[in-house]
Amino acid sequence: LQKQALEEIKTAESLNELSEIKNSYLSKKGSVSLMMGKLRDLPQDERPIFGQEVNNTKESIELALYQKKQQLENKELLKTLEAEKIDVTLPGYQFYQGSVHPLNQVIEDVEDLFVGMGYEVAEGPELENDHYNFEMMNFGKDHPARDMQDSFYTDENMLLRTHTSPVQARTMLEKKGNPLRIICPGKVYRRDDDDPTHSHQFMQIEGLVVDRNITFANLKDALLKMVRHLFGPERVIRLRPSYFPFTEPSVEVDVSFMKKDGTLGYIEILGAGVVHPEVLRMGGYDPEEFQGFAFGIGVERIAILKYNIDDIRHFYTNDLRFLNQFKGVN
Ligand code: PHE
Numbered sequence: 001l002q003k004q005a006l007e008e009i010k011t012a013e014s015l016n017e018l019s020e021i022k023n024s025y026l027s028k029k030g031s032v033s034l035m036m037g038k039l040r041d042l043p044q045d046e047r048p049i050f051g052q053e054v055n056n057t058k059e060s061i062e063l064a065l066y067q068k069k070q071q072l073e074n075k076e077l078l079k080t081l082e083a084e085k086i087d088v089t090l091p092g093y094q095f096y097q098g099s100v101h102p103l104n105q106v107i108e109d110v111e112d113l114f115v116g117m118g119y120e121v122a123e124g125p126e127l128e129n130d131h132y133n134f135e136m137m138n139f140g141k142d143h144p145a146r147d148m149q150d151s152f153y154t155d156e157n158m159l160l161r162t163h164t165s166p167v168q169a170r171t172m173l174e175k176k177g178n179p180l181r182i183i184c185p186g187k188v189y190r191r192d193d194d195d196p197t198h199s200h201q202f203m204q205i206e207g208l209v210v211d212r213n214i215t216f217a218n219l220k221d222a223l224l225k226m227v228r229h230l231f232g233p234e235r236v237i238r239l240r241p242s243y244f245p246f247t248e249p250s251v252e253v254d255v256s257f258m259k260k261d262g263t264l265g266y267i268e269i270l271g272a273g274v275v276h277p278e279v280l281r282m283g284g285y286d287p288e289e290f291q292g293f294a295f296g297i298g299v300e301r302i303a304i305l306k307y308n309i310d311d312i313r314h315f316y317t318n319d320l321r322f323l324n325q326f327k328g329v330n
Pocket of ligand 1: 244271272296297
């Protein structure tokens with residue numbers, strides 16, 4: 001009986017099979033129990049030996065069952081581990097990742113540069129008071145840029161700002177006569193028909209420094225640093241005399257680029273100048289003590305030049321085929 005039981009246990013292949021075997025030998029009606037029942041039929045003197053043997057059989061079956069059970073459980077564990085193993089070679093999910101808009105890439109780049117030179121980032125409202133947009137910037141009452149044709153007025157006094165320069169006036173008043181260095185990016189609006197080179201809404205980055213002993217040379221230095229940071233160390237700038245009511249002298253600034261025939265060409269990227277004494281005075285600074293310089297960069301122009309873009313409207317139509325090209329550029 002013992003031999004047969006051990007053989008059955010040895011060849012059992014599953015835990016189910018094993019528990020059936022256990023039942024057939026060790027349950028109340030199992031073979032071992034029945035064997036024990038026979039004890040009563042035996043003569044008195046044979047009982048102890050027989051009982052001993054049945055007990056031994058029972059114990060060795062129990063031990064074998066226990067060992068086999070462990071073995072089968074291990075095997076099953078290995079099997080589930082094998083089945084649930086992660087296949088690291090499977091392709092991952094494709095998560096859609098956006099990108100920073102090229103205009104914002106330019107803005108962040110310029111901000112970083114000037115913040116590193118001690119400038120603060122400033123902001124002003126896009127819906128601006130006529131007073132800040134024009135008057136504080138020294139536009140005479142009859143200046144042509146104030147014409148309703150050029151600006152989007154919402155009422156007599158309010159308009160969508162035509163440049164970021166009103167932030168100059170706001171910042172000067174805020175700083176109450178203290179030296180200041182700011183950089184101010186933002187949207188501006190002009191009444192233009194949209195075409196490849198014009199947009200009724202575009203972006204500028206205003207810069208303003210007011211301090212003692214500021215000269216035109218400081219402006220030139222700041223602009224050259226910026227151009228070389230944006231386009232590379234081989235670039236040069238060209239200054240052309242210009243006119244703005246809020247700067248004197250005023251310049252328009254071109255950046256050099258290599259033409260196909262190997263000669264240098266120039267493209268305009270910003271307007272700038274030495275802050276007009278009247279603007280300083282209105283902003284609460286004594287022009288005898290303080291001087292300043294200011295510049296207003298056309299962000300689209302920078303991006304167009306940097307990334308070779310042929311139509312300004314690409315920046316605003318949000319075509320993913322366009323935008324996706326700027327992933328990881330910066
Ligand atoms: N505000 C001017 C413009 O919109 C640019 C400018 C800014 C010029 C600051 C001089 C100084 O064209």
